[in-house]
Amino acid sequence: MAMLEIDNLHAKIEGEEGREILKGLTLSVNPGEVHAIMGPNGSGKSTLSYILAGKEDYEVTDGSVTFEGEDLLEMEIDERAAKGLFLAFQYPIEVPGVATMTFLRSALNAQRKKRGEEEISTPDFLRLIRERAGGLGISQDMLKRGVNVGFSGGEKKRAEILQMAVLQPKLCILDETDSGLDIDALKVVSEGVNALRSPDRAMIVITHYQRLLNHIVPDVVHVMNKGRIVRSGGKELALELEANGYAEYQQDAA
Amino acid sequence: MNADIRPIRTPAEQALIAELDQLPSVNDRLGDLRLAAARSFEENGLPHRRVEEWKYTDLRTLMRDAVPVAGTAAVAEADARAKLLREVEARRIVVANGAVVPELSDFSALEEGLTLRSLADVIASGDDVAARIGGIVPGRYDAALALNTALAKDGVVLEVAPGAHIERPIHVVHVFAGSAPAASFARSLVVVGEGATLTYVESFEGPAGIAYQVNSATEFYVGDETHLDVVRLQEESASAIHLSTLLFEVGRRTQLHTFTFAMGAAVARTSLYATLSGEDSHIAFNGATLLKDRQHSDSTLFVDHKVPGCESRELFKTVLDDQSRGVFQGKIVVRQAAQKTDGRMMSRALVLGDDAEMDNKPELEIFADDVQCGHGATCGAIDDELLFYLRARGIPLKEAQSLLVQAFVGEAIETVEHDGLREALIACAEGWLKARA
Ligand SMILES: Nc1ncnc2c1ncn2[C@@H]1O[C@H](COP(=O)(O)OP(=O)(O)OP(=O)(O)O)[C@@H](O)[C@H]1O
Numbered sequence: 155m156a157m158l159e160i161d162n163l164h165a166k167i168e169g170e171e172g173r174e175i176l177k178g179l180t181l182s183v184n185p186g187e188v189h190a191i192m193g194p195n196g197s198g199k200s201t202l203s204y205i206l207a208g209k210e211d212y213e214v215t216d217g218s219v220t221f222e223g224e225d226l227l228e229m230e231i232d233e234r235a236a237k238g239l240f241l242a243f244q245y246p247i248e249v250p251g252v253a254t255m256t257f258l259r260s261a262l263n264a265q266r267k268k269r270g271e272e273e274i275s276t277p278d279f280l281r282l283i284r285e286r287a288g289g290l291g292i293s294q295d296m297l298k299r300g301v302n303v304g305f306s307g308g309e310k311k312r313a314e315i316l317q318m319a320v321l322q323p324k325l326c327i328l329d330e331t332d333s334g335l336d337i338d339a340l341k342v343v344s345e346g347v348n349a350l351r352s353p354d355r356a357m358i359v360i361t362h363y364q365r366l367l368n369h370i371v372p373d374v375v376h377v378m379n380k381g382r383i384v385r386s387g388g389k390e391l392a393l394e395l396e397a398n399g400y401a402e403y404q405q406d407a408a
Numbered sequence: 409m410n411a412d413i414r415p416i417r418t419p420a421e422q423a424l425i426a427e428l429d430q431l432p433s434v435n436d437r438l439g440d441l442r443l444a445a446a447r448s449f450e451e452n453g454l455p456h457r458r459v460e461e462w463k464y465t466d467l468r469t470l471m472r473d474a475v476p477v478a479g480t481a482a483v484a485e486a487d488a489r490a491k492l493l494r495e496v497e498a499r500r501i502v503v504a505n506g507a508v509v510p511e512l513s514d515f516s517a518l519e520e521g522l523t524l525r526s527l528a529d530v531i532a533s534g535d536d537v538a539a540r541i542g543g544i545v546p547g548r549y550d551a552a553l554a555l556n557t558a559l560a561k562d563g564v565v566l567e568v569a570p571g572a573h574i575e576r577p578i579h580v581v582h583v584f585a586g587s588a589p590a591a592s593f594a595r596s597l598v599v600v601g602e603g604a605t606l607t608y609v610e611s612f613e614g615p616a617g618i619a620y621q622v623n624s625a626t627e628f629y630v631g632d633e634t635h636l637d638v639v640r641l642q643e644e645s646a647s648a649i650h651l652s653t654l655l656f657e658v659g660r661r662t663q664l665h666t667f668t669f670a671m672g673a674a675v676a677r678t679s680l681y682a683t684l685s686g687e688d689s690h691i692a693f694n695g696a697t698l699l700k701d702r703q704h705s706d707s708t709l710f711v712d713h714k715v716p717g718c719e720s721r722e723l724f725k726t727v728l729d730d731q732s733r734g735v736f737q738g739k740i741v742v743r744q745a746a747q748k749t750d751g752r753m754m755s756r757a758l759v760l761g762d763d764a765e766m767d768n769k770p771e772l773e774i775f776a777d778d779v780q781c782g783h784g785a786t787c788g789a790i791d792d793e794l795l796f797y798l799r800a801r802g803i804p805l806k807e808a809q810s811l812l813v814q815a816f817v818g819e820a821i822e823t824v825e826h827d828g829l830r831e832a833l834i835a836c837a838e839g840w841l842k843a844r845a
């Protein structure tokens with residue numbers, strides 16, 4: 155059974171006059187797979203990731219999304235997270251006054267509680283954070299600050315991966331996690347992501363650059379344009395896109 | 409005034425005036441002060457919405473019912489009810505129903521330079537310090553203060569000798585004890601000598617379900633080069649009416665920080681008046697208010713810069729749930745002589761309840777030309793983007809709201825310097841949020 159099954163998804167911006175952004179998107183992701191989604195600016199990649207995470211600014215007008223056999227669209231935002239869905243944001247926001255440590259601990263315990271597991275003990279939690287933060291080059295000082303407050307663009311992306319590494323989701327959606335990263339950070343982040351690859355975990359990696367896919371090697375590459383997947387292929391598709399751009403797809407759709 | 413055009417008195421006003429009529433006429437300064445205050449109240453009555461400073465807190469409507477003046481509290485009951493900030497290591501003085509309770513108060517082994525007595529004792533002994541009562545005049549008529557001046561008989565008189573550093577906070581625990589509604593009045597005086605330091609704490613509490621009334625006023629004479637921290641926690645019962653006035657006369661080169669935390673009472677009004685009459689002082693008046701149900705809470709500030717070179721900072725945070733109503737009125741006056749004044753006032757409100765309401769009224773009145781002053785007021789709901797981010801990590805809605813509210817008020821509470829007090833106040837906010845969830 156596929157882990158994630160998106161079928162003919164149509165969505166528009168909430169409200170009467172809302173424009174349609176997703177126009178019949180179909181995608182199926184199995185456990186253990188890494189899918190890359192590439193596509194021109196404004197094609198709806200972030201919108202898709204937001205809708206999966208449960209953001210309320212969009213309205214699904216048609217189609218369905220099934221996550222591990224359950225209707226994802228019926229679930230509350232936090233319920234989706236507890237079920238194992240994680241979105242690393244394209245633009246992680248700052249949460250002043252909520253320390254990263256408090257935030258991670260609240261999130262982890264809330265998820266555990268919802269799954270009927272026990273809360274993590276303080277020493278176990280501290281050990282987990284120390285272990286994961288070290289590998290991603292995140293300092294103790296950053297952990298004490300408000301979530302993402304005063305972090306550089308690249309630090310914010312790394313912090314997202316730390317959250318992912320701590321929460322251990324089943325389905326990781328990475329929205330342009332590579333943009334804003336320097337060459338070394340790209341490596342660090344990719345290693346962090348690769349460390350999470352496992353037969354029962356799946357990933358959707360949204361990116362504009364083939365470079366990331368040298369580090370995180372995808373099983374499938376999709377081209378998204380104007381709210382739909384217009385082509386799917388192996389990892390060589392990314393190289394082809396790098397060479398030729400999206401012109402051919404945009405003509406098709408026009 | 410002609411008898412037949414007298415305004416109609418509410419039951420509360422009638423009861424108060426009856427009480428004022430019984431004031432003994434004592435021929436001394438304090439006696440005169442009381443009578444003058446009583447007369448001005450009789451003339452003006454309780455303030456209503458057409459009185460500018462009480463526009464949003466129409467006391468005549470909010471405080472209709474007459475209640476008798478509270479009798480002496482039972483010691484055991486007062487002790488049992490005095491629960492706030494017990495965990496903070498401090499010298500506790502308990503004031504129950506407006507009177508100091510010696511059995512529950514620690515007047516022993518006073519630090520060098522510290523004089524601590526009850527106002528009743530000070531008056532009885534004819535000590536000179538009593539002459540300072542009523543010495544700080546707010547510059548405008550204040551009905552709550554007038555009632556306090558006329559009717560308060562006891563409270564705390566605290567003096568710190570010049571140069572004395574009093575490490576251990578002094579905590580004046582105001583508590584109402586009794587099973588029937590009654591009104592209590594307390595008047596305190598704090599005199600901090602030149603170069604002294606002090607942390608002064610006031611808390612207010614009382615039994616749930618009883619519509620008691622508390623009127624408290626404290627005058628602070630803040631000497632030159634002092635460091636005074638004032639922390640105040642108002643957690644009256646949800647049926648109570650709380651009126652309080654804090655008056656400050658501030659000398660030069662002082663560090664004065666106040667933090668007023670209000671969570672209780674059906675109706676609360678705290679007025680804070682500060683006159684900066686010494687140069688180069690740094691003052692911060694901060695506060696947080698957490699409201700729910702139909703609570704009404706008003707923080708009114710009046711800061712008067714009379715001399716050059718002072719810095720004043722005000723940060724007030726209000727959280728409003730349900731149908732509660734919050735009021736912030738802040739006025740900074742910069743006199744012509746007060747050049748190089750740096751004043752910044754900010755009131756921020758976070759509205760959780762659909763039917764809650766916040767009234768913000770910041771005002772600047774500047775007569776000097778070389779000053780830096782600013783004020784701002786914001787009022788809004790919890791940021792949806794922040795909520796989404798937290799929920800997307802698995803934090804349920806209520807908990808996510810709590811974390812964000814905690815962060816919001818935390819910014820103000822963080823300004824409390826004393827570790828134990830700061831932590832206790834953070835715990836109070838957490839408790840409030842837990843009760844909500
Ligand atoms: N909340 C919104 N309100 C208005 N327009 C929106 C909203 N969200 C998305 N859009 C529009 O929908 C389209 C798709 O946006 P989306 O952010 O999903 O694109 P994207 O593929 O992620 O682009 P990029 O590669 O630049 O990140 C854009 O035209 C965008 O302006």
Ligand SMILES: [Mg+2]
Binds near residue numbers: 199200329330
């Ligand atoms: Mg995008």
